[in-house]
Amino acid sequence: MAPVKVTFTINGITTEALEGSFLLASLKANKIDVPTLCHHKDLVPNGTCRLCVVEVTDRGKTKTVTSCNFPVKEGMVVSTEAPSVVRNRKVLAEMYLGRWPNVPAVKEVAKKVGVTGSRFSSDLTDENPKACILCGRCVRACETFIQEKIIDFAGRGIKRHMGMPFGEVDPHCVGCTSCAYVCPTGAIEVIDDMNHPVDPLLIRNHGMRVNAEMANLDPSQCRMREVGTANIVEVMDAYDLLPVCNYKFGSHKDTPKIDSKVLKEQYFTQGHADQCWHGCSMACAKAVDGYILKTGPYQGDAVCVDGPEYETSAGGSNMGCFDPDFIVEFNFYCDTYGLDTISSATTIAFVMECFEAGIIDTTITGGKVLNFGATDEALELLHEMARGEGFGVDVGQGIRFLKEKWARELGADAAFLHDIGMEAKGLEYSEYVSKESLAQQAGYTMAVKGPQHDEAWLIFMDMVNNQIPSFEDKAEALYYFPLFRTWFGLMGLCKIVWNDVSPADNKKHPPQEAAKIPEHVHNYWKFFEGMTGIPLDEKKMLDQSARVHNLQKLMTLMLGYGTRQSDVPPYRAMGPVTEEEYLSRQERYDGQLTANLGLDPASMDLPAKMSALRTFRYEQYDKVLDAAYKRRGWTREGVPTLERLTELGIDLPELVEIAKKYQ
Ligand code: SF4
Ligand code: SF4
Ligand code: FES
Numbered sequence: 001m002a003p004v005k006v007t008f009t010i011n012g013i014t015t016e017a018l019e020g021s022f023l024l025a026s027l028k029a030n031k032i033d034v035p036t037l038c039h040h041k042d043l044v045p046n047g048t049c050r051l052c053v054v055e056v057t058d059r060g061k062t063k064t065v066t067s068c069n070f071p072v073k074e075g076m077v078v079s080t081e082a083p084s085v086v087r088n089r090k091v092l093a094e095m096y097l098g099r100w101p102n103v104p105a106v107k108e109v110a111k112k113v114g115v116t117g118s119r120f121s122s123d124l125t126d127e128n129p130k131a132c133i134l135c136g137r138c139v140r141a142c143e144t145f146i147q148e149k150i151i152d153f154a155g156r157g158i159k160r161h162m163g164m165p166f167g168e169v170d171p172h173c174v175g176c177t178s179c180a181y182v183c184p185t186g187a188i189e190v191i192d193d194m195n196h197p198v199d200p201l202l203i204r205n206h207g208m209r210v211n212a213e214m215a216n217l218d219p220s221q222c223r224m225r226e227v228g229t230a231n232i233v234e235v236m237d238a239y240d241l242l243p244v245c246n247y248k249f250g251s252h253k254d255t256p257k258i259d260s261k262v263l264k265e266q267y268f269t270q271g272h273a274d275q276c277w278h279g280c281s282m283a284c285a286k287a288v289d290g291y292i293l294k295t296g297p298y299q300g301d302a303v304c305v306d307g308p309e310y311e312t313s314a315g316g317s318n319m320g321c322f323d324p325d326f327i328v329e330f331n332f333y334c335d336t337y338g339l340d341t342i343s344s345a346t347t348i349a350f351v352m353e354c355f356e357a358g359i360i361d362t363t364i365t366g367g368k369v370l371n372f373g374a375t376d377e378a379l380e381l382l383h384e385m386a387r388g389e390g391f392g393v394d395v396g397q398g399i400r401f402l403k404e405k406w407a408r409e410l411g412a413d414a415a416f417l418h419d420i421g422m423e424a425k426g427l428e429y430s431e432y433v434s435k436e437s438l439a440q441q442a443g444y445t446m447a448v449k450g451p452q453h454d455e456a457w458l459i460f461m462d463m464v465n466n467q468i469p470s471f472e473d474k475a476e477a478l479y480y481f482p483l484f485r486t487w488f489g490l491m492g493l494c495k496i497v498w499n500d501v502s503p504a505d506n507k508k509h510p511p512q513e514a515a516k517i518p519e520h521v522h523n524y525w526k527f528f529e530g531m532t533g534i535p536l537d538e539k540k541m542l543d544q545s546a547r548v549h550n551l552q553k554l555m556t557l558m559l560g561y562g563t564r565q566s567d568v569p570p571y572r573a574m575g576p577v578t579e580e581e582y583l584s585r586q587e588r589y590d591g592q593l594t595a596n597l598g599l600d601p602a603s604m605d606l607p608a609k610m611s612a613l614r615t616f617r618y619e620q621y622d623k624v625l626d627a628a629y630k631r632r633g634w635t636r637e638g639v640p641t642l643e644r645l646t647e648l649g650i651d652l653p654e655l656v657e658i659a660k661k662y663q
Contacts, residue, residue, distance in 0.1 A: 006074040023067040035109040038135040042212040045069040055082035102129040105184040132187040138179035145178040145211040145281040174273040203530035227260040228286040229310040234259040243318040246349040250433040254322035314431030315345025320372025337386035346428035366390040399423040419571040425450040425561040437463040439474040445569040455482040467511040475627035487545035
């Protein structure tokens, strides 16, 4: 629905504003200056100080209102200079001045309304220039940005003051400094010496921007505060990107059993900011209290589970397990055992497919019937992996180990195992289906540490938004995003505040720029500058990161995973390995054969169609790899050129020696 405008007059001048907006904004828009103390642009107004009073006549009734929280109305008549409001303001300013005579914000307001002295000095007069004037901004900041009331009013009457419960520092305070930022007097002092930043104010200013966006935009964007990263379970399912049964499929009818709605309504009991990044108010972490474990060494105990987040739920769907209790329990034991939920889930999903394909049987699994969806058996296997017992000894060593062992000892089809074994460089894949995104296939597999989305998550840019259609566009994304992500990882900064909430006007940028979220990248630079005193821009940031990224690449090379063959994904990450998979998306794949290769699927049998699609997808992948290597300054073999090492200033003899062999 289009926003409705209302028309009214201010001091005899006709003006318009959006219905529901507050009058103070209209006064400012008309360059009419009324004094304020409790108002702040990032906070919901609540009319505490009463200095912004104006006179409003609406449908024959005249009254004095606080303009900061008075919604505009059609036909109303506003006067900011009516004798009663002028008198009101003056008396109020005099009272403020009587109690807090040296606070600059109070003196400024008094001056604005023509008050130079006060008749209200008393025992309560506080000479401190940084005295608290009880405006309540800090309380609203804590409520708005942290969803807490850690700082609040205490005491009554003349004893009213601000504080934390029982006058002690509340451990739930995340140190976001929002309260200090909005305080008009400096009454809340921030001790900035924890990490000795060069310019703490610069950091606070940008931190406040982040806090304000999180508070105002997150509810209508990713809902991180409400449900954490689990918000994308249903989104991925809707886009056919949620891994199901070892990445065979991208959605499932039972996804609603494990989606964010279920987790929020039936499981999550905690969701406040947990200080994983000091001062962050995003509160993306969620937790489940009092979960009674059904298995394992703590069976019967009521425990607190840190999660689940998206990857844990998606790990469940990848094992074909759409039982939220299983996901919570799997989450708890992975954390408790120190096992990575992604690697564990992806490995067990691979084991399940091998079991269903008859590659292994119960003689190998220690009697466990490990079909997809076998929740009890999956948990038993997880416990065995942690204890280093039975079948868990092998499974705990990951997919690469299992592929090689089963091909060698069981005579299994090595090519098939390679196709369905979702690992690269020895690391298991993260929980996204990348079949329809060429850029993501490369993003995962080219990642120097192995296929995790820490370096590049380009599925939406590539597949959903079609923002990087050409090979060169994809190569550019595969240059910029891994370097940006590597950079903030190196700085110990979190990714969530980069793109899980976007500025409201982010779409003003052209699509490829918009994907970078330029204003938020700028926040990271300012944070860096505030800490180090060194200003940053895109080139400097990318160069800093490229030095480390190329060094990592050379180290990967030393480990034997640094050449082109290690950057090629298993085919399951690129397309349909089995007939069942092809048939599940037959219409799409048939359409691609026609559109891209000019083939007539109706005249081809299934193996022929699958073979043609596979050849096409490998060719496409080769092209994207060539383009990305070129953009990164790497050879066709995927190794940094000597010129690139020199350009980055890392042409140290030891490094040149490693790279030289592959030029
Ligand atoms: S620093 Fe942040 S969390 Fe702590 S009291 Fe202030 S607003 Fe609340
Ligand atoms: S501490 Fe600052 S923001 Fe809080 S009530 Fe006092 S003056 Fe206002
Ligand atoms: S600014 Fe409106 S009441 Fe304080």
